[in-house]
Amino acid sequence: MKLITKLFSQMSINRSFPQILVVFLIITSLFSCSLGVNENSTSANAKNPEQRRLNQNVLPKSIERKVLRNASRLSGLKINNLQITQVTATNFGNPCMFKFGEICTKEYNPIPGWRVIVQVKEQAWTYHVNKSGSQILLDPKINTNKLPKKIANAVLSDASKRSGLAVNALKITQSTQKTFSNRCTFGFGEVCAQIFDPIEGWEVIVKVKSQFWTYHVDITGSSIVLDPQVTKTAVRK
Numbered sequence: 001m002k003l004i005t006k007l008f009s010q011m012s013i014n015r016s017f018p019q020i021l022v023v024f025l026i027i028t029s030l031f032s033c034s035l036g037v038n039e040n041s042t043s044a045n046a047k048n049p050e051q052r053r054l055n056q057n058v059l060p061k062s063i064e065r066k067v068l069r070n071a072s073r074l075s076g077l078k079i080n081n082l083q084i085t086q087v088t089a090t091n092f093g094n095p096c097m098f099k100f101g102e103i104c105t106k107e108y109n110p111i112p113g114w115r116v117i118v119q120v121k122e123q124a125w126t127y128h129v130n131k132s133g134s135q136i137l138l139d140p141k142i143n144t145n146k147l148p149k150k151i152a153n154a155v156l157s158d159a160s161k162r163s164g165l166a167v168n169a170l171k172i173t174q175s176t177q178k179t180f181s182n183r184c185t186f187g188f189g190e191v192c193a194q195i196f197d198p199i200e201g202w203e204v205i206v207k208v209k210s211q212f213w214t215y216h217v218d219i220t221g222s223s224i225v226l227d228p229q230v231t232k233t234a235v236r237k
Helices: 002-014 016-046 049-055 060-076 149-163
Strands: 082-090 109-122 122-132 137-140 171-180 199-208 209-220 223-228
Touching: 060 082, 060 109, 060 122, 060 137, 137 209, 149 171, 149 209, 149 223, 171 209
Parallel strands: none
Antiparallel strands: 082 109, 109 122, 122 137, 171 199, 199 209, 209 223
16 A cells, blocks of 8 residues: 555656546556455355355354253253353364264265354263264264163063063163164174264163163164064073
8 A cells, every 4th residue: 555655646746647646546446346246255255144154153052952951951051051062163074074984985075064062060972063064973983872861761661571570679780872774784784885974872681580681772762672692582481
């Protein structure tokens, strides 16, 4: 700006009106181009609110609620006792990286989304979320392993019906949060296709007299599958 002022000053002294006019036209043209770029950028962001949120590290409220509900379900805490402490917009290099893979190929197949940190008591839980919120994945290294009471009761009720024993005679000895690769593995299939259609859930071990029964349960507790190798006749001897 100082340079432009100096040029105008010199040209005025020299009374070179044509030169002043040329410089004025150049400056006007540059300002017009700059405004055009800004308008196009603003217009593009206005037409693409998802991209604007990604650029601004803003997590949509609907996705925020989904993440907190997931953390609440896994931790057993109420949502108002949880807090999202950090949101970082990012492009995960490929689906493997999005799924927290430790050893991934260098294939570039980006998934735009967010890295979200949720404070759960003394722990910081890391989530990967895609931009639509259809995939919300918790870092598998985080040890939640607190089986929700609703699911525990459903598993014990099933074991009670199958064994003929009272619920208070049964005991859950272990519960492990797992991601079953597909419906076949969730159902204890011995030979399953390699298709990846993940089911988030739990592997639950119940002590029934001298036996240990293994259950697979989905994250909502709506689907409960007992290992088919377990037989109730063995319990009723």
